[in-house]
């Protein structure tokens with residue numbers, strides 16, 4: 115077999131839209147008040163502003179009542195509204211009925227069974243036909259979200275929405291925090307928007323500090339309020355009181371955005387070294403001036419001093435409250451509210467501090483004790499896990515996973531049925547190795563964990579690695595991937611590999627200029643599209659392999675002790 | 677190292693199995709009360725359970741279908757297997773087989789059941805031994821890893837290398853170490869957790885140390901590290917073999933027995949119809 119030569123894929127081979135954004139719209143977008151601080155001269159010759167806008171942005175023309183984004187969906191783009199008006203709707207409980215989730219297209223049973231004989235007989239086979247005509251745009255897994263909303267009048271009547279006017283920018287929260295959309299956007303009238311994907315926004319901010327400042331300011335002023343409003347814990351608090359409390363609150367940012375850098379090097383260090391790298395937000399014994407609400411960030415560690423070290427008690431998730439019991443008890447007893455535990459930031463941590471008085475008068479009377487109890491229990495879990503295991507999971511940042519692959523080595527017989535199942539569902543290319551980092555009998559395999567904070571997405575120049583819109587599963591669009599390996603470097607869990615690809619006939623595909631093999635990044639896609647979900651988990655005969663969501667640590671405790 | 681956890685089934689699982697056993701017993705009892713042929717009804721039940729046991733293998737082939745986890749199927753497989761053993765004794769009346777065909781069937785079944793029970797025990801016993809080292813290798817990976825070790829150690833012993841230029845060491849490598857490196861060795865010693873292979877290797881290397889000059893010390897240490905990596909591969913290989921070796925009996929026997937049972941059913945049916 116002789117190698118097949120192709121041109122090495124590059125960043126803008128595949129524009130964000132079906133076609134590059136026209137010059138007219140590039141100009142229009144850059145004239146909008148939210149964007150007019152951007153000047154072409156600030157951009158280097160290798161990254162001209164016009165090219166960046168042409169390829170990383172696309173035009174959306176929406177009619178009145180069309181949904182632009184849906185709360186809870188995943189997306190990392192920012193929208194610049196050029197004409198028209200948008201309604202912003204926050205509806206945490208999904209009462210308004212527009213938050214339906216769409217399942218990604220699944221294979222039928224027959225289609226799934228056909229994999230058994232359709233699978234390739236050689237590794238990493240790819241179609242190297244014209245990729246652009248095959249994929250259309252990057253949103254292929256999400257499809258077009260411009261669904262019309264018939265009951266728009268109903269929720270306008272309920273007084274929930276806020277407005278976004280022409281010239282403004284919106285969507286910055288999901289883009290900056292790699293989180294789900296915090297609100298639904300509906301076209302209040304016919305609109306024209308320019309949507310810029312994360313890769314473009316990242317570079318625009320890099321070369322225009324003013325824009326970076328503006329976007330961060332937007333996040334500060336409206337983003338956090340949305341995140342609070344959608345927290346189920348506050349769902350019974352009257353809208354007016356909650357808004358007043360948010361207004362009176364202080365926002366803080368702690369920790370380090372680039373928490374993944376160097377993590378691999380010091381993984382496995384002792385607990386002292388690891389927790390020393392975490393910023394102490396509150397030390398046990400500090401006087402609390404209010405209740406802390408975790409707004410975003412994948413976790414914060416809750417600790418208590420134990421001799422010379424800090425003992426990990428648990429960790430928080432967005433929406434959790436810190437210092438609540440101390441504040442309530444102090445109000446009841448008339449004693450100062452001193453923190454009983456410490457809070458340490460893992461990654462970036464956005465906090466809102468609701469002042470004690472506001473909290474006690476405007477929020478506390480409406481909190482549901484049952485919901486609070488659930489949170490207390492799930493965040494400080496002792497269960498049947500040893501202290502060492504808890505320390506390990508937090509130290510290694512495994513708690514970032516929403517679907518971490520854990521293998522109980524006391525049950526695993528090494529049969530590799532899990533790997534074979536992965537291969538059969540992926541054209542005979544297993545997407546993980548039964549390797550990883552371990553503590554006692556628990557192995558955290560190097561399989562993508564589909565993180566709360568997927569840092570692998572940050573540096574990708576093409577947006578090939580992304581979260582699917584409706585499920586949030588982190589996937590790689592093979593045709594857009596240029597094999598640069600930035601995601602491989604960024605993933606602190608060794609979950610991504612690059613592989614050399616072959617054409618339909620099994621020939622190695624090489625770069626026409628250099629003769630070097632063309633590579634693509636691959637990883638676990640959580641068996642998206644397979645009728646039964648993760649095949650690895652289904653296939654294990656000994657219940658030794660489980661996918662664990664660390665947002666629900668009970669499931670781990672139950673499985674380990676099951 | 678602790679022996680692997682034997683998980684005790686929950687009360688709900690045990691009661692469900694008890695129900696199945698009671699139902700089967702009731703069917704057989706009813707047959708006897710109605711003066712039916714116990715051997716025929718138990719035979720049909722045995723055939724049904726045998727076919728169900730065979731479905732486990734099919735389920736494993738399609739992990740992408742939403743048919744319940746394979747681990748649940750394995751529990752069903754084990755439970756049904758135990759019931760099949762009981763049915764087998766009811767069906768044969770506990771009698772010693774007569775005739776070549778019956779004897780084949782009889783011993784085939786016993787061997788199959790025994791291999792299943794042994795396999796079940798091994799799969800619960802071996803994991804903690806198999807995984808006591810690091811890194812972990814699958815059975816298929818081990819030959820490739822051994823080949824890599826062999827290749828790397830050959831490179832350390834080329835004629836021009838500091839190690840290869842030592843006569844004594846070259847001999848030691850060619851006659852003793854290389855043959856040991858080239859394939860899994862001392863499998864039984866690893867299974868009884870004997871420290872002998874490690875001690876022998878350590879003593880071999882310490883004996884050779886005196887013939888190594890300063891320049892060759894680093895490659896010599898590398899060679900020792902490679903050999904100790906091979907030792908770990910041998911250990912994992914032995915446990916893999918033990919853990920999965922029983923399947924070499926269980927799987928082919930299942931196929932043979934399915935065919936034999938089919939023939940048995942045809943023969944019995946034709947006899948019955950002939951008699952009628």
Ligand code: SF4
Pocket residue numbers: 561562563564565567568569570571588604605606607608609610637
């Ligand atoms: S590739 Fe790595 S960082 Fe990205 S979601 Fe998967 S485990 Fe997390």
Ligand code: SF4
Pocket residue numbers: 535536537539540544545546561637638639640641647648649650651
């Ligand atoms: S979920 Fe699917 S793709 Fe991911 S490791 Fe398991 S079998 Fe492979």
Ligand code: SF4
Pocket residue numbers: 521525526527528529530531532533548653654655656657658659
């Ligand atoms: S299928 Fe289960 S028992 Fe087999 S290797 Fe995978 S995790 Fe281990």
